[in-house]
Amino acid sequence: MVVEWIKRWLPQRANGSALVSIPRDKHSISRKDISHNALKVLYRLQNAGYEGYLVGGCVRDLQLGLKPKDFDVATDATPEQVRKLFSNSRLIGRRFRIVHVTFGREIIEVTTFRGRADDGEADPNQQKQSDEGLLLRDNVYGSLEEDAERRDFTVNALYYTPKDFSLQAYGTGLTDLDNRILRIIGDPETRYREDPVRMMRALRFAAKLDFDIDPATCNCIPELAPLLSHVAPARLFDEVLKMLMSGHGLSTWRKMREYNLVEPLFPETFAALKIDSDRYFEGFIEQALINTDDRINRGKPVTPAFLYAALLWPAVREDAEHRIDMGTPEQPAWQQAMSQVVSNQVRSIAIPKRFSIPMKEIWELQLRLPKRTPKRAEQLLGHPRFRAAYDFLLLRDSAGEKLGDLAQWWTDYQEQNPDKRATMAKDASPKRPRRRRRRRAPTEDQP
Known part of the structure; x- marks a missing residue:
């Protein structure tokens, strides 16, 4: 077994920061399962004298025998150097400068190895944190091992190179993968303060992979959940879609409820659920997620407009019924409730108009x-x-x-x-x- 081999060869370092190199015959990743375009990117980087590795979730999924949805690459080349190598690429991001290399509909995301940003010597133009510890900008570059230390979870700090077909794993990464445990790298509170979205990712990966979460990794999440209010609403929209539209929405939602993530993300829905004595709203949302999971797993299309319409319906209905009780005529009460709930929600999660408009139409048709x-x-x-x-x-x-x-x-x-x-x-x-x-x-x- 791979894990038994790792235990024999894992360097015994006190800080546990070792990168373990696993040769081709000790892991299950094969080039035939890797995107041809991702291999193109890797080979061009290596031919230009740079390091290039497949990294993160795609390596994790390949090792688990799953089919990755996309492929990410890590390199020691700077974003500007990567951009010069690929005419079909563009630089994106300010908080994290990355390169998207485009092949038709497929995008290979290329990131430069991140370095340690806590040594007091980082350029303030490259690295900046808020008073709460949130990383506002992080373009400090470093080595492969430093990059591994900056990854979120041990099972995502995995690197594969076609140069010698070896796999580099951080610390207990493959052991955790074999034991189906999700473990954050470093001090959990510090890492969540750096990027609160890591809390969402922890629950998403645990639901998607059916992993247990290491107690130290999850125990502080309920207390730190309010930090999500410091994250850009547009980014949270994308992260919620990843959580609830991946085919594992129901189990993810239940973890969100368990770890108090619903309140900072959907405050008015949380308030409606809190006073829902007969648990109708909870059953309504869970049935919506069951239906969404079923459609996704059968390869049928789903739209964020419908999902958000379901997630916010409890708040709309509570607001409308309150207005009616206060004497507002039925039709205006519902219209006012719809507008108010959407207006309040976009302060937490920015819902693009291409979804919020059809969402409101779905609600309005319920009246007709x-x-x-x-x-x-x-x-x-x-x-x-x-x-x-x-x-x-x-x-x-x-x-x-x-x-x-x-x-x-x-x-x-x-x-x-x-x-x-x-x-x-x-x-x-x-x-x-x-x-x-x-x-x-x-x-x-x-x-």
């Missing part, structure tokens, strides 16, 4: 679906968001909301021909009370 006159029903059926709104209606119904026959009616309506649909809509239309004809009062000439 009960109005089933022949004309309105046909208009709704032709609405570009009808299918998403219908799926949302089914979700509400399956979660136990009392909707009568509304969900089944719309299911049946779609399956009928136009004449039958007209009859169904006419039968479902609210019956107006018959107006009684007023009798004229008799005139003086009438008997």
Whole structure:
């Protein structure tokens, strides 16, 4: 076994910072499983005299026998040097300067080895921290071993090179991989303060890989969760999608609840869940994530608009019902609630308009679906968001909301021909009370 070989050869260093070199016959990574474009990048870097390694999650997944979604490269070349080697590349980022090398739809992300930034000698233009310890800028470069120490988790501090087909592993990286344990590198509180998103990544990896989290790695997360409020809302949008739209959304969400990450990310949803005595909202969100996981794992498309509509629905409904109780008419109450919840949410997580607009349309159609006159029903059926709104209606119904026959009616309506649909809509239309004809009062000439 690889781990047994590592135990025999692992250098016994007091600080545990050793990089262990594992030869080709002691690991399971093969070039045939690696992206051809990633190999191109590695070979060009090496031919130009630089070091080049596959790094992180792609190496981890290859060693686990999984198929990586993307491939990242680490090198001792600076971003500017990498940019000169690849005409099909561009520099991105300010906080972390990296290079994207583009091959059609595939992007190979190339990062320069990060160095130690805590020795007091770092250039303030290259490295900067906030008062809370958050790294605002980190472009201090270093060696391979220093880069490994700066990685987040031991199972991600893995490096593979086709130069001699060897695998470099940091400390207990492969042992943790074999034991299915997620362990942060360094002092957990310090690392989370440097980048609070690491807390989100810990829960995401644990859910995705079905790993246990090392107690020291997870015990401080509930206390430090409020640090996520210091992270850029746009970055949190992308990180939440990675957490909940990876095919393991339900288990990730449950870990978010367990480790108090819901409150800083979705404050109004958290408040609605807190007062949800019958746990309807919790069941609603979990059913939405079950459906999302199922679609992703079957290769079907999903949209962030639907997921965010589900995550924020408890807050919208609570707000609307409160406004109605305070005397606001139903339609304005719902419209005001939708606008207010979105306005508050984007302070925590920036939802792009290409998703927030269809999200609000899904909500608005929930108010229109009960109005089933022949004309309105046909208009709704032709609405570009009808299918998403219908799926949302089914979700509400399956979660136990009392909707009568509304969900089944719309299911049946779609399956009928136009004449039958007209009859169904006419039968479902609210019956107006018959107006009684007023009798004229008799005139003086009438008997």
